[in-house]
Amino acid sequence: MNKKRSKLEIIRDILEVINSKNGRIKPTHILYKSNLSYTMMEEYLNELITKEFITIDTSNKSKTYSITEKGADYLSQYKLISEFTDSFGLG
Amino acid sequence: MSYYYLVPPSFFAISIVIEVFFALIALSVAFVSLKIYKLSKQRETRLFGISFLLISVSYIVWAIMHFFVLFRAEEIFARLSIENISLLGKIAITIHALIFVSGLITLAYTTLKIKNSKVYYMMLGLSLIVIAASLNKLITFRILSVFILSFITYNYFGEYLRNKNKKTLIIFISFFLLLISNTDFIFSLKYYQAYIVGHIIEFIAYLFILASLIHTIRR
Secondary structure, eight states: OOOOOOHHHHHHHHHHHHHHTTTEEOHHHHHHHHTOOHHHHHHHHHHHHHTTSEEEEOSSSSOEEEEOHHHHHHHHTHHHHHHHHHHTTOO | OOSSOOOOHHHHHHHHHHHHHHHHHHHHHHHHHHHHHHHHOOHHHHHHHHHHHHHHHHHHHHHHHHHHHHHSHHHHHTTSOHHHHHHHHHHHHHHHHHHHHHHHHHHHHHHTTOOOHHHHHHHHHHHHHHHHHOSSHHHHHHHHHHHHHHHHHHHHHHHHHHHOSHHHHHHHHHHHHHHHHHHHHHHTTTOHHHHHHHHHHHHHHHHHHHHHHHHHHHO
């Protein structure tokens, strides 16, 4: 059985999914790829918008999410973030 | 029981260097933690950074006080009465104690993963009031530090048992050593040897923290 993902890992997975689709993605794709319930996904997406890691575009019929520079920085520095929080018990 | 530590004269200058070393390591941890916060926006890393920043400032206050005692003592103290010298020492000890305990309370609040800010302010307020109202601030400060550190150490022991890896073991050992050194400092109010032993143990504890920080950055 797989170990339960930490919050940092879930955020990384969501950002990776968005990043893999040229930085823009529909919520259904995120739901499918991130392996979360709809409610959990909504919570995480709202948190990521608050943290300015992603933006939401509602100008078309359907919502699309885009990764920001801060979100890309999180992905590139994920190993450092994860190592630090694991070492000092902050995860 | 004395209101001051008994410090052997031969160790006084060394203790200043060691305290600056503690301040620099704590500042490095704070810097990296706040950098991680900037990247991750994770609340815990911000609080952890603030706690180590406070601890670093408290060591700087302590080192400055010792520095003035050692190098400027004659010049300054010639103009002051014994009562004023005693008052200055008490003020410096109180400032050091208040900042250090604030750092420990912030650290305990973060590592114990308490989410209610009211609990934080209550813990902080209680600790600061106890020190401020105490007649012997030094012994109250040390006992309070040992009390808070025992919770943090127990928490890191739990982290080690859950993860069973080298990095959580290193952090557990470093906080365990900090707990031992702070316990030892209580006795340095009566025995000067305890002041030296406490500094050596604390030095090893900070070496472990530094090793963990370097390991994190290099990977």
